[in-house]
Each structure stands twice: as C-alpha cells, then as structure tokens.
Amino acid sequence: MAANSSVPVIAIDGPTASGKGTVAQRVAAALGFHYLDSGALYRLVALLALERGIAADDADRLAQLAATMRPRFAGGRIELDGRDVTDAIRTEEVSAMASRIAVHAPVRAALLETQRSFRQPPGLVADGRDMGTVVFPDARLKVYLTASVEERARRRYKQLIEKGIPANIATLSQELRARDERDSKRSASPLKPAEDAYQLDSSALSIDEVVARILDWYRKV
Structure with missing residues (x-):
C-alpha cells in the first residue's frame, strides 16, 4: 500500500443493498477516479468454489483460489479465465456463497493486496x-452508507424483478437481516463504520442526493 499512499482514496462501506455500489461508481465518474467493487472479488471466489465443488467452510482451499485467480476488469465487464462472468457472479446462489466465504480471515488476507493494487492515479x-477500516485505513474520505432493512429489501426486490428474477420482499428482508448479523459479528474484518467515517442513512435520499453529499464532503476534506 505504501507505494501508492499519495493517491487519494474514497472508501464507501455499508451493508448489502445500501446503494454503495451505484453511488461509488457515480462518485468515481464525477471525479475521473478508478473504481473498485471489492464485493466482486469475493463473488469471483464464490463462483469458482461452486464450480469446483469447494465447500464454504474450506478456508484453505478458498484462500488458494483467492490468491491465484486473475480476473480482468474492463469496460464495466469482468472476465475470468477468458470468459465473461459479469452476470454469473450476480446470481443469488453466488451472493449467498460469497457471504459465507467472506467470514474466513485467510480469504480476506489473500484478497488484500489485490484490492490495494487498484489504488492508481488520479484516485x-x-x-x-x-474499505475504510482494513483495506484503505488512510483513505482521504471514509463514508459509511446505510438504509433501513425495509428500504434495502425494496431496492433489492426492484433489481431482481428488473432482471426477470422472481423475488419476495419478506424473504429478502429476512435474508438481509441474516447477512447483516453475519457480516457484523464475524471475527475477520467485521462490518462497522470506521471511527472517522461520515455516516449517511440513504433511506429517504435519492442516489443523486447521496452522490452530491459525498462529493461535497470530499471537496472539504
């Protein structure tokens, strides 16, 4: 990390379906910065594990997958082993697997330098x-973005329906609560705001309003 420590980073953390991915992409576009979707890396490991029959509790083999995979990110698409897996890593099965393997410290350690390698000029x-607590603790701006479980379930439901995937809001709410519990109580890098993070509840805010707020914070730090 030290080699690129002068490159500014905006770290946006938060629970599932908080809108952080969409917001982060728009903030990056507004500033002309690079963008890292760290969750995609865990989804890639999950996809490989499912394809190769590796159990979610086999931390050593999962960490080996994480350390040796060589994904390629370009033009909003993700390639792995010469194939486009952009849509394949967004299925509910892969999402569930990614959540289970993300609790393993060896997997998180294996992906640490991969994530830090995205820190390139101009930002x-x-x-x-x-992102703000472990991967980029020296980020220039840290944001913890959240929303109510009900609002996050509604957003997730809308995403799935638009993709033609059947969904149930009550079931999604239960899954989000379970995911929050798992993410916040895991021993390796639990989900929590960095001590110096700006916290923002987006339940009643539009994406444009959230992006504007973050850009304003960045310009003032």
Missing part, C-alpha cells in the same frame, strides 16, 4: 465492507 473510489 480511487472503493466500495465494500472494510
């Missing part, structure tokens, strides 16, 4: 669950 906007 980086990174979203995830431990």
Whole structure:
C-alpha cells in the first residue's frame, strides 16, 4: 500500500443493498477516479468454489483460489479465465456463497493486496465492507452508507424483478437481516463504520442526493 499512499482514496462501506455500489461508481465518474467493487472479488471466489465443488467452510482451499485467480476488469465487464462472468457472479446462489466465504480471515488476507493494487492515479473510489477500516485505513474520505432493512429489501426486490428474477420482499428482508448479523459479528474484518467515517442513512435520499453529499464532503476534506 505504501507505494501508492499519495493517491487519494474514497472508501464507501455499508451493508448489502445500501446503494454503495451505484453511488461509488457515480462518485468515481464525477471525479475521473478508478473504481473498485471489492464485493466482486469475493463473488469471483464464490463462483469458482461452486464450480469446483469447494465447500464454504474450506478456508484453505478458498484462500488458494483467492490468491491465484486473475480476473480482468474492463469496460464495466469482468472476465475470468477468458470468459465473461459479469452476470454469473450476480446470481443469488453466488451472493449467498460469497457471504459465507467472506467470514474466513485467510480469504480476506489473500484478497488484500489485490484490492490495494487498484489504488492508481488520479484516485480511487472503493466500495465494500472494510474499505475504510482494513483495506484503505488512510483513505482521504471514509463514508459509511446505510438504509433501513425495509428500504434495502425494496431496492433489492426492484433489481431482481428488473432482471426477470422472481423475488419476495419478506424473504429478502429476512435474508438481509441474516447477512447483516453475519457480516457484523464475524471475527475477520467485521462490518462497522470506521471511527472517522461520515455516516449517511440513504433511506429517504435519492442516489443523486447521496452522490452530491459525498462529493461535497470530499471537496472539504
């Protein structure tokens, strides 16, 4: 991390379906910065594990996958082993697997330097669950973005329906609560705001309003 420590980073953390991915992409576009979707890396490990029959509790083999995979991010698409997996890593099955493997410290450690390698001039906007606490503790701006479970379930429902995937809001709410519990109580990099993070509840805010707020904070730090 030291080699690129002068490159500014905006770290946006938060729970599932808080809107951090969409917001982070728009902030990055507004500033001309690079963008890191850290969750995609865990989803890639999950996809490989499912394809190769590796159990969610096999931390050593999962960490080996994480350390040796060589994904390529370009033009909003993600390639792995010469194939486009952009849509494949967004299925509910992969999402559930990613949540289970993200609790393992060896997996998180294996992906640490990969995430830090995205820190390139002129700057980086990174979203995830431990961007401001672990991956980029020296980020120029740290934001913890959240929303009510009900609002997050509604957003997730809308995303799935638009993709033609059947969904139930009550079930999604239960899954989000379970995911929050798992993410916040894991021993390795638990989900929590950095001590110096700006906290923002987006339940009643539009994406444009959230982006504007973050850009304003960045210009003032």
